[in-house]
Amino acid sequence: MTDFAAIPDAPRSDNPALLHALAADLAALDYTVDGVARLLGAEASEALSRDQWVPASLVLRGSHEPLATVAKLWLLAEDVTGEALARALPGVGLDALAALGLVEPAETAAAGGPALLRAAVDLRPYGWPGDTPDGATPDGAGTPGRADTNLWVASDLGAHQRPGVLRHDHVLGIGQASLTLAQATIRRPVARALDLGTGCGIQLFHLLQHAATVVATDISARALAFTRFNLMLNAPALGLAPKDFDPATKDARVSLRLGSLLDPVAGECFDLVVSNPPFVITPRHRGEQSADQFTYRDGGLAGDAIVENLVRGLPAVLAPGGTAQMLGNWEVGQDDAGGPLGWDARPRQWVPDGVQAWFIQREQLSPGSYAETWLQDASQGRDREAYALAYGDYLRDFASRNVAGIGFGYILLRKPEPAAQAGMPASNFSTDTRCEEILYPIEQPAGPHLAATLDREAWIDARADIWDERLDVAGDVTEERHQKPGAEHPGVILLRQGAGLRRTTLLSTELAGFVSASDGGLTVRQLIGALAALLERDDADFADVLYGRVCNLLRDGFLLPAE
Known part of the structure; x- marks a missing residue:
């Protein structure tokens, strides 16, 4: 079975010692999401996350510090001198970088000037805050924000870094x-x-x-x-x-x-x-x-x-x-x-x-x-x-x-x-x-909110019904009422979520009444019965339709099981 350690025109991973040395050099430089953000500043960092390289190039113009050299090389695909790169990455060295497939000689160099190197790949920091499985939030290089997990990701150079149509693979x-x-x-x-x-x-x-x-x-x-x-x-x-x-x-x-x-x-x-x-x-x-x-x-x-x-x-x-x-x-x-x-x-x-x-x-x-x-x-x-x-x-x-x-x-x-x-x-x-x-x-991240929806569905489906359950309004939910000037009753009642998937739903008068009274004190059966009596609706359809709509609000997180 192929181990993919030495595939033509791709970085080599058959020498762990060289990769360890490279990782140590990159860490020593603080070539991380946060380190690059501090180097570039908020505006250039945000532009770079949109593949707009000009602001970052202007910030780094004339800078010869080691972190700037590496950012120019692998983020902006600018040519750098071998001397500057050797100073930035002393542990791994230039020969090893070339052997790994990460740099190559630049096509042109100024007459009489120093030899230049260019990026053979894009190699950028990547990370996300926190280690909890439910809260892992990815963050790309150049995006401001603390990253607790710091990695580096190699890929092909993009069209904004190297002119020409991309290779098909x-x-x-x-x-x-x-x-x-x-x-x-x-x-x-x-x-x-x-x-x-x-x-x-x-x-x-x-x-x-x-x-x-x-x-x-x-x-x-x-x-x-x-x-x-x-x-x-x-x-x-x-x-x-x-x-x-x-x-x-x-x-x-x-x-x-x-x-x-x-x-x-x-x-x-x-x-x-x-x-x-x-x-x-x-x-x-x-x-x-x-x-x-x-x-x-x-x-x-x-x-x-x-x-x-x-x-x-x-x-x-x-x-x-x-x-x-x-x-x-x-x-x-x-x-x-x-x-x-x-x-x-x-x-x-x-x-x-x-x-x-x-x-x-x-x-x-x-x-x-x-x-x-x-x-x-x-x-x-x-x-x-x-x-x-x-x-x-x-x-x-x-x-x-x-x-x-x-x-x-x-x-x-x-x-x-x-x-x-x-x-x-x-x-x-x-x-x-x-x-x-x-x-x-x-x-974002949306994953926890998708999971919560599935959990609420499972909570509903695990029960024969929820008639005898007590519900409460979720803490992020607000209500809006709209009516024409002088009207006795609102023509539109909306329920909005301030978090998660941020849904908005249209409420009928009776459903709005149910939500207003949902504070965990009464069961679904008791609330629907009270509304039926108040509105003089003793038909079964009223109760069944309202019950179905309550289930939908619970599934979508507008209502939650009372604690």
Whole structure:
């Protein structure tokens, strides 16, 4: 089995001593998230997190201190002198840096001037505050804020660092999608976890904080080489010894496997699967083969088929009670009049029977906006004619499937647990498919809030009903009433969450009355009975409809079980 320690055109990880020396040099420099933030200042740091390098370059212009030299080299991809770099990293040395595949001679140097070196990869600090599984919050290099876990992540240089279209087997670094998934993942201790499509290993780093063993897969050998390098470089911080990801070691903590989608783990089961798959919907351009597309983002299948295949297939590798979390795109169709259909129409069709699914749409783009986003992503707009042809290919591809828009968001799948004993339900949670659209900013990390919603659902489903339960209003919830001047009663009553997913819901008069009286003193049955008497509604429909709406408020966290 390949150990990915020496793959062409990727950093080498076959010399632990050199990596240990490099890590020691970087730590001594304070080449960390916080150290870089202090060096650059808030404004330049925030710009760098958006891949805007000019402010940082202006701040570091003329600076020759060791930390500035390393930041110029690996964050800004600026040439540096060998003398300055040797002074910054004295323990590892220039020859070792070249042998590891981290630096290379610059293409040009001033006549009579010192020899210059340039970055062969992007190598940047990464970290998150706190060590608790439920509170792990990722933070990228250059983002102000205290980081308690400090790592370094190698990846390919981005288009903003090195001119030209990206190579097709480009290994993406710390991108916004990676951070989004890391923040959305539920962090609870598990025995076995799978990082499907690991890239440079971002999700893997987080999984190692709360999973006993982790399998990481990718279709790209270069990506797995970057992942292995990053594991070796950060082994002490991640609590790993070399044997923990040696393929010859039985029961190693980390297993790196080459292959497409679920092929490398066929027949295995996991308690948690996370995936930031190549979900971008990309048409085949004229004469293009799947090998010509970008492996980090393009799945090589038509439309949103790669996301559909994963939603359909992931439950097969989930252990009973297991959870899968991923990001994805889905196509939104249009009706005969050219208007968009419901965004959730396609995702609902993908969910296998007996599996709980939760889709949260965070964004929806038109076909044209989608094309612009991803053509710009790989710097494909530099050639005007090629850009126009590619843009046209996108529009024709979407038109061929009658696509009106493209959605993006979170996908969460859960597999039921078997009955604990004869006569018990097959699961303590619903297997309904839930789809909701949340287009506004939510509190991060989102993982704890997603977990809390699932816990409330399980609390409800574990009971025959909640008629005799006492409820209270969550502490972050506020109520708004709107009415026309002079009106006797409000025309609109809204309930808002100030934290978590920050939902807003519209209340009927009777539901508003229920919420106002929910202070833990009376049961659901007592409150609904009192409202029925007050409003002179003794019909069963009134009680049943209000009860269902109360359950929804409880599930979404507006109401909580009283302590």
